[in-house]
Amino acid sequence: MNQEAFFTLTERLQGHLQGSECLFANLHAETTDFVRLNQNRIRQAGQVQSAGLGLTLIDGARQIEGDCTLSGDPAADLALASGLLTRLRERLPQVPDDPYLNYSTEPTTSNQCQTADLPAPAAAVEQLIALAAGLDLVGIWASGRLASGLASSLGHRHWHQSESFHLDWSCHLDHDKAVKDSLAGRDWQPDLLAARLAAQRERLELMARPQRTLAPGRYRAYLAPAAVAELLELLGWGGFGLKDHRTRQSPLQALADGTAQLAPTVTLTEEHRRGLAPGFTAEGFVLPPTVTLIDAGRFGTCLTDARSGREYDQAVNAGNEAPEALAMTAGDLPADAILERLGEGLYISNLWYCNWSDRNTCRLTGMTRFGSAWVEQGRLAAPLAVMRFDDSLYRLLGEHLEAIGAERELLLSADTYDGRTSASSLLPGLLVSGIELAL
Amino acid sequence: MARGQLPLRHHARTDFRASTSMAMSSDPLNELHAIGAAFSATAPKADYWTLRLVSATHEALAVRDDVAEPASLSLDRGAMISVVADGGLGYAATADLSPAGLRAAFARAADWAAVHGRLGLFAGYFHPRSRLRERYRTLVREPWDSLGLEARYGLLFDACQRLDIDARIVDRSAWLGHASIAQVLISADEGQLDQHWERVHCGLAATAHAHGQTQTRRGGGAEQPRQGGLEHIAAAGLLDDAERVASEAIALVEAPECPNDRRDLILLPGQMALQIHESIGHPLELDRILGDERNYAGLSFVTPAMFGTYRYGSALLNVTFDPTLPDELASYAADDEGTLARRVHLIRDGILERPLGGALSQRRARLRGAACARACNWDRPPIDRMANINLEPGEGSLADLVARVERGVLMDSNRSWSIDDSRNKFQFGCELGRLIEDGELRGLVRNPGYRGRSAVFWRSLDGVAGPQYRQVCGVRNCGKGEPNQSVQVGHAAPPCLFRDVEVFGGGL
Incomplete structure (x- = not known):
């Protein structure tokens, strides 16, 4: 879900508020390709698209929370979110006053979008497998977009979005003898990965020596x-x-x-x-x-x-x-x-x-x-x-x-x-x- | 058997007096059926596929120090599509359950299957095919909705107030949660699994502070999340347990430290659940043994050659994988690969029999396993997990076990867990300890803990109490997998006696 879709959804949702109600809406969305590796081959690969909308409905000294999963279809999501809002409104009279209710009444705004030129996940993983040839590499590749948003009926508008990759891996000898590393960011550099793998190959030579067992x-x-x-x-x-x-x-x-x-x-x-x-x-x-x-x-x-x-x-x-x-x-x-x-x-x-x-x-x-x-x-x-x-x-x-x-x-x-x-x-x-x- | 006539498994029959009206009008399984049927009718071509649709509602309530925390209601719905094509296996998860949304997800899964076909660890056809047609519904005697929100809060306020017995209690809380999860798994081979789980979890916590020492005691069902309905609240003692919980918290801050030495150890079921979980359940996971988890959750000291011959524990050790019990947390008709669930022995008379591996892992390892390929939700693929892993009862009472101990300590309720990446060297901490001297229980000790090695510890098992002392417990946050997944698992055990264990207390 992008910024415009989120703010449009929440503005429409705020149109459903009644009387003195106040609404805070939070979004956490991601599109991520996950590739799991074992023995320097792909164990499990796929993509996850998810977006969760959290609502806090406040009226006077009472508050109630709810969340739902958004589909990405604007009309369906508005129906889903307004349905959740209705259910929260029905429940609100049944909850006691909350002496610790606390929210910002100053309608602040922020906007941070970190873009990246990410490689195609399949191509990056293929590069990884080629560079790690001969190693028993185990780990996870994750890449894609993350977004967090906040909108309130008081006027808060915040958006934080980033695109990145994260490779977290280890290379193994027998049983538990292994070395670990990770590489993450917005700039995919195969040369840097190659250097890291070379350092791991060197460290594995040490790990191949007879192990030292210590007494307590x-x-x-x-x-x-x-x-x-x-x-x-x-x-x-x-x-x-x-x-x-x-x-x-x-x-x-x-x-x-x-x-x-x-x-x-x-x-x-x-x-x-x-x-x-x-x-x-x-x-x-x-x-x-x-x-x-x-x-x-x-x-x-x-x-x-x-x-x-x-x-x-x-x-x-x-x-x-x-x-x-x-x-x-x-x-x-x-x-x-x-x-x-x-x-x-x-x-x-x-x-x-x-x-x-x-x-x-x-x-x-x-x-x-x-x-x-x-x-x-x-x-x-x-x-x-x-x-x-x-x-x-x-x-x-x-x-x-x-x-x-x-x-x-x-x-x-x-x-x-x-x-x-x-x-x-x-x-x-x-x-x-x-x-x-x-x- | 024709589509739509799914056998209702006897162990999971619903109390239809309670659930018929809901099933007729708003059963989420009906909605998921419609989505699944529309997808099946126009599913793209592939060697094989599964569509797993999940619709879940979660509610959580808590009262802390006589103030209600905000109530939460969570509505979650999505789908996982797995595709076998081009010699490989891929998946895609989406919350867009429209025909176009599912087709798009199918295409993404097929794209990854093609990549897996070129670079995969195993061939796509290793993925099991399922024609299974089953259904499962949690046995619910008192439906969640039979008690209104106000009344549920009333219960929690009452429980929280009952914890307020002394000025040394500095933090009190009571909580209640419910999950209703409907899942439909359909396959290209016309398999269909309809499963609807309901879980209830309640609990109490009291924290006492005095003389620079802080101790927390939990109870009221905190260790016993179950499948079922509101009937679990009374059974768990949410109200009745409050005074004991608060009293023990106070007694613990006043108690001496647990000694640091070697002595016999009796573990009550609340701690046995964790001991089984960490040093039997996890080491037997076949994906660990196959190396999939080496970068994150770890591997195992167990190797394929050990199955059938390895002495895991004393002859008193009998451990089963049993997803067929109606009251345990992780019961089901079939796993998320579509394999029929049934009870099997993992360890019999101390000898290791089989690993915890689903059909895919079984093919990779060429070992027999269990129906245990599970996903935490629609947005994660299935991996090898525990379900209900139970230590089977022996004979006698807890008092009989205590009578056999000359110098020991009894421990209950886990509060700290740590084990190495091969699931061997462990250290666990408990909320409560009680000394045992000359066959009798003595005073409380605080900050009790013990450490050992899985490969040795279970061989020191020297007593297992009888079935009347068995207690069903559960773990609600079992984490593993890349990407990470947290699932709920059940563990049942009676009190057990272990000989000559390193125990310790707190302090520097």
């Missing part, structure tokens, strides 16, 4: 940006939300209370200004360019969505109370000095399946995965047998943090559970004096 205990480690992203993604689950803090459920409660502190080199921000994700919320609030979540090791500002904003009388600065454009301030550890500074220990390229061991102490667990290696005398020595860690971020980002990488990587989320996402993170790697391995 504490080890020096370098966590590459992709591994840091896994840690911080989990931290985003309750770490920064205002509601989690006010109900004492945040794993960063001690930090917020001032009874714990992270290293002064740790600064985390939510960077809406990056512009990859829509800069507006479903309730019509425009997001600030940045929110400082952790400032030089001390807790900064919570992420506050519309509902928490009303409940706790705080300004809205997020659509949801979890980061979607996280950034960590770079440090002073150059990429070419990482192995030397590590000396002996773990080079953790990726982590996997992180979850909380004890939220009260910000203690989490997870597994090493993909291309992680044992380092000796400042050199990659052997692939690492997968190991489970169980440690606290108060230590990994606190007393055990030795250095932060000078270069950062922009990591685009490959998540597609509710459609392709525009979430991203800009992160450096971390050198730690010890990480606790448990199994």
Whole structure:
């Protein structure tokens, strides 16, 4: 669905409003070609076209939400949406007043369209397969258009559209010995892909060596940006939300209370200004360019969505109370000095399946995965047998943090559970004096 | 059998007193039939195709700290077309169910089939052909609409208020959700599968805070999403369970930490569901074993050579794939490739028998599997999934298990799950622990967790309680696949005893 079709639909829908009713309409639409690969051949290929319209009907102190799937046919979609509106109107008197009802009454507008000259998906995948000849490549190609829109009967008009590709893949030896990479953006460069694959071929030579199995205990480690992203993604689950803090459920409660502190080199921000994700919320609030979540090791500002904003009388600065454009301030550890500074220990390229061991102490667990290696005398020595860690971020980002990488990587989320996402993170790697391995 | 005369499977018979009027007037299956029939009459030529039409309505209600969250109503409808042509297999998903919309989707699927034909991992004819004609409808005793929106909210306000028993409770919530999902799968070979599922899920959560410690306890059906209707609410104890949930949350913040050592472990059904899910269900998925998931969800420590001989667990371990049970979350007449669903043993007397693989994966692997090719919705293609994976009961009571433990801990209700990409090294955390000493239950311990290896853990199974202690639970967010898919699966188990397990508590 394009911008004109969405705004035309919502204007017509607003013509169906009665009395003092107010309507917010949100759109999330995508046309995506997905190609799944295994053994450097196509496992499953197809296209998904979807468009979901979300409606919030407000009358006085009451609100009710609904959504429906749009077909792309203007007349059919108007009938569908007006039918949903009627059902919401019928239900509205049956719901209680909502003391936390909160929406923007200032009719803001924005328009961001990021176009791209994307390759034909089949041609790009054919190039990939040719370039990866001889490799056991597994992964997913996704490309196409994403659109988010907001229109309200108060006059809000927002549109965010992007076209992009995202290739997320790994190359495998026996069993779990593998290296992972991803390539995403609006400019398809086969030469860049070829270079990445060449680097993977080189790294696979290391992975072919006999693996190193470690006993549980504490080890020096370098966590590459992709591994840091896994840690911080989990931290985003309750770490920064205002509601989690006010109900004492945040794993960063001690930090917020001032009874714990992270290293002064740790600064985390939510960077809406990056512009990859829509800069507006479903309730019509425009997001600030940045929110400082952790400032030089001390807790900064919570992420506050519309509902928490009303409940706790705080300004809205997020659509949801979890980061979607996280950034960590770079440090002073150059990429070419990482192995030397590590000396002996773990080079953790990726982590996997992180979850909380004890939220009260910000203690989490997870597994090493993909291309992680044992380092000796400042050199990659052997692939690492997968190991489970169980440690606290108060230590990994606190007393055990030795250095932060000078270069950062922009990591685009490959998540597609509710459609392709525009979430991203800009992160450096971390050198730690010890990480606790448990199994 | 002639078209339109679909056998009604005995295990899923609807209570027609409750549903006849709805079926006559607004049954979404009727609408989907009409769309499917129009498509079939003019379907483009291909070696084979399937059209899977889905119409779903979801409702969700919640009350938190005695304030209603906004009610939501979701209406979703769309189609997935799979095409076998030019030696390959392709798919296309669309919400445009007009004849022109479906033809356009068919063309896109055929285009991808041609690409797959040139660059595919396997030939398109591996896709199973289905002539199956079945129908399925969830057994519903009390229809969702028999209780109005106001009354549903009344129930949740009541439940939420019952959690308010002490100033140490800092967050309370009660929720109720319903899904009605109609699906019609038709095939080029005149197969037709009509399935209509209804699911209800309710629950409670209370969070207590004291002395710098926060603990959350859930109940009231939180671990027991089911197929069915409103009758599930009373059975799940949405109201009656509130005092226990809140009391246990408070008791947990006051309790000592779970010890860090090795001891015997009794898992109640709520945690057994997760243990089965992560370290039996996922490792047995055939697409993992075939390597499809290596870039995302991972592979498996299980290899094809193990089926038929490998000792997965002790002789007490009997695990079935059973989509025929009327009350479990993932019951159905046939999977999304059109294969008839039936109960099979995955593990019998501890020996691994067969993987969880649909017909397509079975052909690729040359192994027998199960009818488990499922898609989460119309916009995703089917892949190998769990359905209802159950650990079959043994003998005796929970008290009998406890009596056999000299030094142990009992754990219930999962709150943390993590396992390696081969589904071997795991670590799970529970909401509640209780020490066992000299055959008797003692005090609560907080932040209980345990870790181990799937390949070893199940061999330490030393007790399985009897059928009267079996509880049906479910997992509502089982994720895997590229593109990602989240499905609901059922797990039933009685309490089980494991010997000599590494357990731990919270703290730094």
